[in-house]
Amino acid sequence: MPDATPEHTLLTPGPTPIHPRAMQALTRPMLGHMDPEVFALNREIQADLRVMYGTEESTFTALLAGTGSLGMEASFANLVEAGDEVLVCANGSFGRRMAEMAARYGARVRLVTAPLGEAINPDAVAAHLDGVRMVAVVHGETSTGVLNPVPEIARLVRQSGALLTVDAVTTAGMEPFHMAEWGVDFAYTGAQKCLSAPPGLAPVAISERAFARFAARRAPTPLWYCDFEGLRDYWEDHSYHHTVPVNLHYALHAALRAALDEGLENRQRRVQEVGAAIQTALAPLGFTSYVRRPEDRLPTVLALRLPEGFDDAGVRTALRERHISVTGGLGPTAGLIWRLGLMGETARPAPYLTLMHALEDILGERGLAGRFQDALAPVPA
Structure with a gap:
């Protein structure tokens, strides 16, 4: 042998090593994605995600069937239309990725930058908020090891009336994150980061303000796979949209519960x-x-x-x-x-x-x- x-x-x-409880959950027998047991599991995941993200009790949470980059793309696909002014905070590779994605969905992108190894200055954000419909910022910039001052940026953005998208890929589940208190409208992470679950899921949280912006779109979301309406139909109304990776849901549930238990x-x-x-x-x-x-x-x-x-x-x-x-x-x-x-x-x-x-x-x-x-x-x- x-x-x-x-x-x-x-x-x-x-990625990080898979938590033992998540590894065990991966091996359970397969169930269909429309099975009542899976819907019950999903409700528990949604409740635990609200705790992790620090949301209101009514905030919509879900898992996207893709990595954290799909969470990033879902934000711009659903909340940005051609011609929208979008301010992106870019002090590393993942802030730059945000800017590229926003531009692909037709946004007129403004950049607030900082030298590599330095955090975004909230004053620089404040100086460029006029007419902006969305601000996007990476909380923890993985490429440089920088923690951006999201609470201070969020306060400025809320005063302006713009939406705020936050990449929480290297923070949610390990560092303080208070979506409701700060005023974040869309947050996402990757299962394989702070939660130590297998790659392939992007936990997201979406505010009511974000859903209101989505409902006011002039045209359908160009990314069908992560359309907010289809996502909510599956997670809340249990209507078929696409086949979710059931065993990854079980593994994520186990890893997330382990994090909250700790x-x-x-x-x-x-x-x-x-x-x-x-x-x-x-x-x-x-x-x-x-x-x-x-x-x-x-x-x-x-x-x-x-x-x-x-x-x-x-x-x-x-x-x-x-x-x-x-x-x-x-x-x-x-x-x-x-x-x-x-x-x-x-x-x-x-x-x-x-x-x-x-x-x-x-x-x-x-x-x-x-x-x-x-x-x-x-x-x-």
């Missing part, structure tokens, strides 16, 4: 403690934070500037040979930074202790594992 596949240590900004504040604390220990362990080698201001650092994607002369590609290849995946920079930051994932099941001491031991061997540096362990507060392995 062939040797068993060795366990892989996944330290990327997504407690969102406990998960946030776990991220902070493991992230601080990583930085303590690697600092003597010359690793430094890529994001200068502490308040702008995204806890769930630790962006570390590499030491001068560090062999990025060589070290990551050596780690891969040890079945450890670490992600480097994206685009302009390639070869400049590492982006270490601290979402869901990755934000545990055990996988990063594995990394420290491996780096000791590869770099010939001793003491990494010991510094990491000494820096840890008592968090579950």
Whole structure:
């Protein structure tokens, strides 16, 4: 018999290791997507998503049958029409993706930018809100490890009357997110990020203001697959729209319930403690934070500037040979930074202790594992 596949240590900004409860749920026998048991499951998912996103009790939540990028596209497909003024906050790859999608749906896109490694300035947003029908912002910019000030931006947007779309892909389920309190109209994430469920679902939350904008459209939504009306018909009225991936729903339900059982504040604390220990362990080698201001650092994607002369590609290849995946920079930051994932099941001491031991061997540096362990507060392995 062939040797068993060795366990892989996944330290990327997504996907994350599947939660054990989600893995077990994946293996249950198949049911039809119109089965009453599936509809009951979906109602539980909707209720749990309202808790995760911090919504009103009546807010519509659902799962899109696609990754987080489908959540992004659904926002523009349903809420933007040709000629609409849309303000996009872009300080990394995923903000730029928002701008591209909005333009494809006919929006007249305005950009508010910030240098890589810096957060969007709310004052810059305020200066460009006149006549804007939608503002779109990435809460946690995965490509640079920056946390954008969504609460401050949301306050300005609500005063203007525009809708607000928020990419919560690296925050919802691990970092504070208060959709109702902040005034967010459309939020989305990916199942494979903070929840540690399998890829293939995009949990979304849609405000009544967003539905009112959708209802006032002059033309049908060009993206049939994620049309808000068809989505609500299936999730609320149990009418057939398309075949949903039932077992992914069960896995997402299990992972989401595990997150809520642990407690969102406990998960946030776990991220902070493991992230601080990583930085303590690697600092003597010359690793430094890529994001200068502490308040702008995204806890769930630790962006570390590499030491001068560090062999990025060589070290990551050596780690891969040890079945450890670490992600480097994206685009302009390639070869400049590492982006270490601290979402869901990755934000545990055990996988990063594995990394420290491996780096000791590869770099010939001793003491990494010991510094990491000494820096840890008592968090579950």
